[in-house]
Amino acid sequence: GAVVSQHPSRVICKSGTSVKIECRSLDFQATTMFWYRQFPKKSLMLMATSNEGSKATYEQGVEKDKFLINHASLTLSTLTVTSAHPEDSSFYICSGLEGQETQYFGPGTRLLVL
Amino acid sequence: QKEVEQDPGPLSVPEGAIVSLNCTYSNSAFQYFMWYRQYSRKGPELLMYTYSSGNKEDGRFTAQVDKSSKYISLFIRDSQPSDSATYLCAMSAYSSASKIIFGSGTRLSIRP
Numbered sequence: 001g002a003v004v005s006q007h008p009s010r011v012i013c014k015s016g017t018s019v020k021i022e023c024r025s026l027d028f029q030a031t032t033m034f035w036y037r038q039f040p041k042k043s044l045m046l047m048a049t050s051n052e053g054s055k056a057t058y059e060q061g062v063e064k065d066k067f068l069i070n071h072a073s074l075t076l077s078t079l080t081v082t083s084a085h086p087e088d089s090s091f092y093i094c095s096g097l098e099g100q101e102t103q104y105f106g107p108g109t110r111l112l113v114l
Numbered sequence: 115q116k117e118v119e120q121d122p123g124p125l126s127v128p129e130g131a132i133v134s135l136n137c138t139y140s141n142s143a144f145q146y147f148m149w150y151r152q153y154s155r156k157g158p159e160l161l162m163y164t165y166s167s168g169n170k171e172d173g174r175f176t177a178q179v180d181k182s183s184k185y186i187s188l189f190i191r192d193s194q195p196s197d198s199a200t201y202l203c204a205m206s207a208y209s210s211a212s213k214i215i216f217g218s219g220t221r222l223s224i225r226p
Contacts, residue, residue, distance in 0.1 A: 004157075032211065041122065043202065043216040044158070093157050100211045105150075105157035 023094030030096030120217030
C-alpha cells in the first residue's frame with residue numbers, strides 16, 4: 001500500500017510556543033489530506049480536510065486560527081499548532097487520499113505541551 | 115447517541131481462537147464500511163473495506179455488514195499473537211474520500 005510519513009514522531013514544547021507537524025505522501029500524490037486528533041483510548045476525530053492549493057475545511061469546533069493547515073503541494077501538508085497549551089497535548093494523525101478510494105494514514109505525531 | 119458504537123474491550127482470547135469484533139451505527143446514510151488495525155502509538159492500517167451488505171473475506175479476516183440492522187462485524191480466524199492491537203471500525207457515506215466516522219476501537223489481546 002501507499003506510504004504516508006509524519007515528522008516529527010514526537011515533540012515536547014513549552015506552553016505558548018508553536019509547533020509544526022509535516023505530513024508527506026511518499027509514493028503517491030494526495031490531492032486531499034486529512035488531519036485527525038486522537039486522545040488516549042479514544043477514537044480518531046477529524047479536525048480538517050485539506051485540498052492542495054486551497055484553504056482547509058475545518059470540522060465544527062476546531063479553531064482554524066489555532067490549527068493552521070497548509071497543503072502547498074501534492075505530497076506535503078503541514079499542521080501548525082499555534083500558541084500551544086497543555087490541553088493541545090494529543091496524538092495527531094494525518095492521512096492522504098490515494099485516488100478516490102483509500103485513505104492511507106501516517107504513523108502519527110505525539111505532542112506534549114508542558 | 116454516538117453515530118458509531120464499538121465496545122472498547124479489552125478482549126483477550128487464546129491463540130488460535132476465532133475473534134468477533136462488532137460495531138453498530140445509527141446513520142443510515144453510511145454506505146462504505148472499513149476496519150482498521152492500530153498498534154500502540156502508530157497510525158491506523160486499513161484491513162478491509164466493503165460497500166455492500168454480506169460477507170467479504172481476505173485471508174483470515176472476514177468483514178460482515180448487515181445494513182438492515184446497522185451492524186458490522188470483523189471475524190479473525192486462527193488468531194495469532196501478532197493480531198494483538200486495537201481494531202477500529204469506520205464508515206462513511208460514499209467512500210474513503212468523504213468524512214470517515216470512526217468507532218472508539220476494541221483493544222484485542224491474543225494470548226500465546
